[in-house]
Amino acid sequence: MPPRRRQSVTIRHVAADAGVSLQTVSRVINKEPNVRPEMMERVQASILKLGYVPSIAAQRMGGSRSYLIVALNDRERTIDGWRSREGTDWVDQMLLGGMLTCAEYGYRLIVELVDTHSDHIERELLGAIAALQPDGVILTPPHSENPLITRLLEAHGISFARIGSLKPGSGFPISIDDEGAARLATEHLTALGHRHIGFIAGPDDYELSGLRVAGWRASMAAAGLACEGLLAQGDFTFASGRAAAIALLSRIPRPTAIVASNDQMALATLELAHERGLDVPGDLSLVSFDDTPIVRFVRPPLTAIVQPIADVTARAVELLIAEQSGRPVPDGPFITPASLVVRQSTGPILPDHTP
Amino acid sequence: MPPRRRQSVTIRHVAADAGVSLQTVSRVINKEPNVRPEMMERVQASILKLGYVPSIAAQRMGGSRSYLIVALNDRERTIDGWRSREGTDWVDQMLLGGMLTCAEYGYRLIVELVDTHSDHIERELLGAIAALQPDGVILTPPHSENPLITRLLEAHGISFARIGSLKPGSGFPISIDDEGAARLATEHLTALGHRHIGFIAGPDDYELSGLRVAGWRASMAAAGLACEGLLAQGDFTFASGRAAAIALLSRIPRPTAIVASNDQMALATLELAHERGLDVPGDLSLVSFDDTPIVRFVRPPLTAIVQPIADVTARAVELLIAEQSGRPVPDGPFITPASLVVRQSTGPILPDHTP
DNA sequence: GTGAAAGCGCTAACAA
DNA sequence: TTGTTAGCGCTTTCAC
Numbered sequence: 066m067p068p069r070r071r072q073s074v075t076i077r078h079v080a081a082d083a084g085v086s087l088q089t090v091s092r093v094i095n096k097e098p099n100v101r102p103e104m105m106e107r108v109q110a111s112i113l114k115l116g117y118v119p120s121i122a123a124q125r126m127g128g129s130r131s132y133l134i135v136a137l138n139d140r141e142r143t144i145d146g147w148r149s150r151e152g153t154d155w156v157d158q159m160l161l162g163g164m165l166t167c168a169e170y171g172y173r174l175i176v177e178l179v180d181t182h183s184d185h186i187e188r189e190l191l192g193a194i195a196a197l198q199p200d201g202v203i204l205t206p207p208h209s210e211n212p213l214i215t216r217l218l219e220a221h222g223i224s225f226a227r228i229g230s231l232k233p234g235s236g237f238p239i240s241i242d243d244e245g246a247a248r249l250a251t252e253h254l255t256a257l258g259h260r261h262i263g264f265i266a267g268p269d270d271y272e273l274s275g276l277r278v279a280g281w282r283a284s285m286a287a288a289g290l291a292c293e294g295l296l297a298q299g300d301f302t303f304a305s306g307r308a309a310a311i312a313l314l315s316r317i318p319r320p321t322a323i324v325a326s327n328d329q330m331a332l333a334t335l336e337l338a339h340e341r342g343l344d345v346p347g348d349l350s351l352v353s354f355d356d357t358p359i360v361r362f363v364r365p366p367l368t369a370i371v372q373p374i375a376d377v378t379a380r381a382v383e384l385l386i387a388e389q390s391g392r393p394v395p396d397g398p399f400i401t402p403a404s405l406v407v408r409q410s411t412g413p414i415l416p417d418h419t420p
Numbered sequence: 421m422p423p424r425r426r427q428s429v430t431i432r433h434v435a436a437d438a439g440v441s442l443q444t445v446s447r448v449i450n451k452e453p454n455v456r457p458e459m460m461e462r463v464q465a466s467i468l469k470l471g472y473v474p475s476i477a478a479q480r481m482g483g484s485r486s487y488l489i490v491a492l493n494d495r496e497r498t499i500d501g502w503r504s505r506e507g508t509d510w511v512d513q514m515l516l517g518g519m520l521t522c523a524e525y526g527y528r529l530i531v532e533l534v535d536t537h538s539d540h541i542e543r544e545l546l547g548a549i550a551a552l553q554p555d556g557v558i559l560t561p562p563h564s565e566n567p568l569i570t571r572l573l574e575a576h577g578i579s580f581a582r583i584g585s586l587k588p589g590s591g592f593p594i595s596i597d598d599e600g601a602a603r604l605a606t607e608h609l610t611a612l613g614h615r616h617i618g619f620i621a622g623p624d625d626y627e628l629s630g631l632r633v634a635g636w637r638a639s640m641a642a643a644g645l646a647c648e649g650l651l652a653q654g655d656f657t658f659a660s661g662r663a664a665a666i667a668l669l670s671r672i673p674r675p676t677a678i679v680a681s682n683d684q685m686a687l688a689t690l691e692l693a694h695e696r697g698l699d700v701p702g703d704l705s706l707v708s709f710d711d712t713p714i715v716r717f718v719r720p721p722l723t724a725i726v727q728p729i730a731d732v733t734a735r736a737v738e739l740l741i742a743e744q745s746g747r748p749v750p751d752g753p754f755i756t757p758a759s760l761v762v763r764q765s766t767g768p769i770l771p772d773h774t775p
Numbered sequence: 776g777t778g779a780a781a782g783c784g785c786t787a788a789c790a791a
Numbered sequence: 792t793t794g795t796t797a798g799c800g801c802t803t804t805c806a807c
Binding site (some may be wrong): 776777778779780781782783784785786787788789790791 | 803
């Protein structure tokens, strides 16, 4: 059994070294007002000299913050992503934006996985809250819209951000501009001359699925194009993407372009196109959503909507910490624009094209 | 400013509900012996009824564990990996193995980034230790061999695992079988008839670099082949891989096969081969190390050594927790075998091959 | 502006 | 086997 470990340098040591009370040191640590500059300097010198760093456990016990932010992800989806090693870097991008921003403010980000479709989700979440006492929680789809979760957080007075959700209600609604992104993708295709543009939607339990469809519809309407028979739905898996692509490519006239709501479904569409002897982009243009690493390595590299997940997560952390600190925070919704990267899976339609 | 949050259900509530002392509840929580079964049941019933979960901050304050394990990664390398979005899923695999295993035991994994080549590495690490008071630390290359880090951890009495390091000394040495993996790769090639097998080594500050070279040398020797002029060195980056590949492919006779110490360098070699009009695997067989997602999506998909990072990390967590709990732990070193996935970048050499 | 007090939720040491 | 006591390191009162 390891020895009982104690803090080597505590606030007490600093106080003694600087010749002030514990309280004064505490005030300096927390950058509170009402401390004379010379006092502050003296204390800070001692802190530096002794290499003092406050214990977050003790800070929390004293009734202050825990300096912990929890990022709540869907267990099944996340683990599947890790196991399958298909290059989905959603979690990495969250860490990139979330961890680094947390670090700037002396916070830490802890990733937690919970089952969305479980009856014991409340128990799991309560456990995490009780154990960690986080100062804030970042909800990711499909948790962002789960009333069990949002209500529980609200009841406990814990601030949270809902990534990928724009509904009003408590918690910061924060998202990329899904509708705008879908418009961007569709307009890119109409500008290339496409008139039959299929769309593969995501599942209904993601709010963003509907928004992306709406963006596509709006863009089609603006270009005076019909949508009938050009919408298929998947659930973000490769298999579902294949099924959707089969439906779209069997249509007559065959669409000359397809926008898929995520990379896996786009990849499935690409594979099917190749199987059917369709050249991409010669016979079929393809736009993907997410821009996970692999879409750059397939042939042809896919034109894709880039999801600025790191930016969105960084934003979420900043809002959470600002609220914690009592700083004024605007209401939102907080929408980050997405961008389109044109690669080699989209091209102009031939004027004499007869599908 | 948010309201001062307190634990809603504390050990006190449970004690009152069960009609026992705080200490008895504490004993039940910590599965200590010397509690009558009926007492235990009564307490556990109350815990379940009230939905009690101990606060790790308070547990830590009481002088017990923090239930936190820190995974220490190199800041620059990690952030570069995330930013470049090249599909490296090292962190994901660490989380997969580490988080899930932590969760089994009621622990949490916290990822920390520190600069290896910094003079303030001690300050950074001390800060993390003081703030978090982790029960264990997982060191990843190139931290695993950094004496500044290992000494500091040792001085603080914190158990740690050194991933990718086999040197004796404190901390659990735990690694994949790098030498065996390199042998596996080389033998695969000799079995296909290759006699000029080049090797691109990693940088010297990674112990595994040397081990992989040793495995290659051993395999070459066993097959009665010479190594002269067939060894080049990179630093795991794409650019360095390209330089190394140029060196190897300029040699006369040109190697008919190359083993690269990681994926990025293998990818660089593949690109160079294509530029020079070399067919893979017709003119050049290529084996990669790591098997990150993208190597399955390039043309041709690369034969690769699979790094069981999740397994290794899970192992590290288990050792750390076992030591924490006072359970007996073997000495190690703990070596996890690697495996080879044969894809389409390796093939037999033609008998009449004249490089 | 600064300091002294009490207490956060829990566990270690001790006593019974 | 169980209960009592005294902290852990910090922050919040509330005095001065």
